[in-house]
Amino acid sequence: MxxxxxxxxxxxxxxxxxxxxxxxxxxxxxxxxxxxxxxxxxxxxxxxxxxxxxxxxxxxxxxxxLIAKSDYFGSKLNLLIKNFFNDSPSQFASFFTTETNLSEKQLESLKSIIDEQIKSKKS
Amino acid sequence: MxxxxxxxxxxxxxxxxxxxxxxxxxxxxxxxxxxxxxxxxxxxxxxxxxxxxxxxxxxxxxxxxLIAKSDYFGSKLNLLIKNFFNDSPSQFASFFTTETNLSEKQLESLKSIIDEQIKSKKS
DNA sequence: GAGGTTATTCTACAAATATAGAAGCATTAT
DNA sequence: ATAATGCTTCTATATTTGTAGAATAACCTC
Incomplete structure (x- = not known):
């Protein structure tokens, strides 16, 4: 699409x-x-x-x-990651965290989101 | 650009x-x-x-x-965040972690990247 | 130095995009 | 009913994009 x-x-x-x-x-x-x-x-x-x-x-x-925003945007994002970061989401992530100038608070909240994710993977 | x-x-x-x-x-x-x-x-x-x-x-x-990849891509990214996530990087971040299907290992490494960031903010 | 090789510019053209006028058809207000 | 309004479709135009042939210029080789 x-x-x-x-x-x-x-x-x-x-x-x-x-x-x-x-x-x-x-x-x-x-x-x-x-x-x-x-x-x-x-x-x-x-x-x-x-x-x-x-x-x-x-x-x-x-x-x-008819299409969900998350679907559309998700595939777009994956494309970008593929094109610009050699298909490495973590490389992208590091770029993202440095480039978007997140506040300390935002970083903390992001960290906890990731922790959630890790937990859910483990279960 | x-x-x-x-x-x-x-x-x-x-x-x-x-x-x-x-x-x-x-x-x-x-x-x-x-x-x-x-x-x-x-x-x-x-x-x-x-x-x-x-x-x-x-x-x-x-x-x-003449333009750096990080500049070009950074502004592109910020535009996306603005357009799709009401200018909220953390909202984007949470979307990113769920949507790109990172492996546990990648999540861990992302977490440590973020930790680095937090540390550097503190100093 | 004639002929191939390579890079550049010019020109071209089809498809996609951004934008909107003109026209038509309902519906609503007078 | 008539006029004004709102929405959709049709048509149209300028611009941008993807793609490449033709022509040209500068080298390289023998």
């Missing part, structure tokens, strides 16, 4: 709101808002790509995602 | 080798290798984008990166 930038941006809105009508989407965009026909085009393309679907409600449609 | 996929792939080769001549690049591609004119086009575009430069050596050019 490959989405263009504009499509990704729109998907983000849809993921965030879970279900949206056209008007909700327009609202969600910052100024300068795109023409509604632009959004309509993107919605169409997303349907073709099977990224979203809709339910008819009265005269308009309520759009919802 | 926004690079297309093909450009990114080429940059990766250049980053890996640090300095390359055309022939080195061609070698680095898997079969089916692109036409050398294709590579030449991409090199040209990367120059326009100020992503690479070259030194003339005899009759040919030795290309080298």
């Amino acid at each position: 490959n989405l263009s930038n504009a499509e990704e941006q729109l998907m983000n809105i849809i993921w965030q709101k879970e279900k949206v009508f056209m008007k909700d989407i327009l609202e969600a965009y910052d100024e300068p808002k795109p023409a509604n026909t632009t959004i309509a085009t993107l919605l169409k393309r997303l349907q073709e790509k099977q990224a979203i679907a809709f339910k008819v409600f009265g005269n308009s449609r309520e759009y919802y995602p | 926004n690079l297309s996929n093909a450009e990114e792939q080429l940059m990766n080769i250049i980053w890996q080798k640090e300095k390359v001549f055309m022939k080195d690049i061609l070698e680095a591609y898997d079969e089916p290798k692109p036409a050398n004119t294709t590579i030449a086009t991409l090199l040209k575009r990367l120059q326009e984008k100020q992503a690479i430069a070259f030194k003339v050596f005899g009759n040919s050019r030795e290309y080298y990166p």
Whole structure:
């Protein structure tokens, strides 16, 4: 599943709101808002790509995602790790921790998340 | 700095080798290798984008990166975190550890990386 | 120094992307 | 009913991307 930038941006809105009508989407965009026909085009393309679907409600449609954000983003992330870090997640992780400038507190919380993970692996 | 996929792939080769001549690049591609004119086009575009430069050596050019991989990738990563995780690195981190399916060993090594980080923050 | 080899530029073209006008069809407000 | 509104589809255009042929220039070899 490959989405263009504009499509990704729109998907983000849809993921965030879970279900949206056209008007909700327009609202969600910052100024300068795109023409509604632009959004309509993107919605169409997303349907073709099977990224979203809709339910008819009265005269308009309520759009919802067909793919989970975590799935989409997870595969994207794995691709990045593959491309930039020779498929080594730990190499990426080290880059990540140094590069994103996490606070001490954030690092601690990350550590405990990892501990959780390790525990669950062991069980 | 926004690079297309093909450009990114080429940059990766250049980053890996640090300095390359055309022939080195061609070698680095898997079969089916692109036409050398294709590579030449991409090199040209990367120059326009100020992503690479070259030194003339005899009759040919030795290309080298103008932007660091870590810079490029770091800003890409931060963008992703911003777009997908509401600008919360720790939210991303937790996603990362669950989603990339790290082995227990990798998790341990990641944990020690984080410990290093915490120590260095404290000092 | 004629002919092959290699790198570079120019030109080209199809596909994908970003963006939106025009037109049509419901629905709602007057 | 009529007009205004909202949404969707169709059509269209400019730009970017992926890919590479043709032409050219500079070496290398014999």
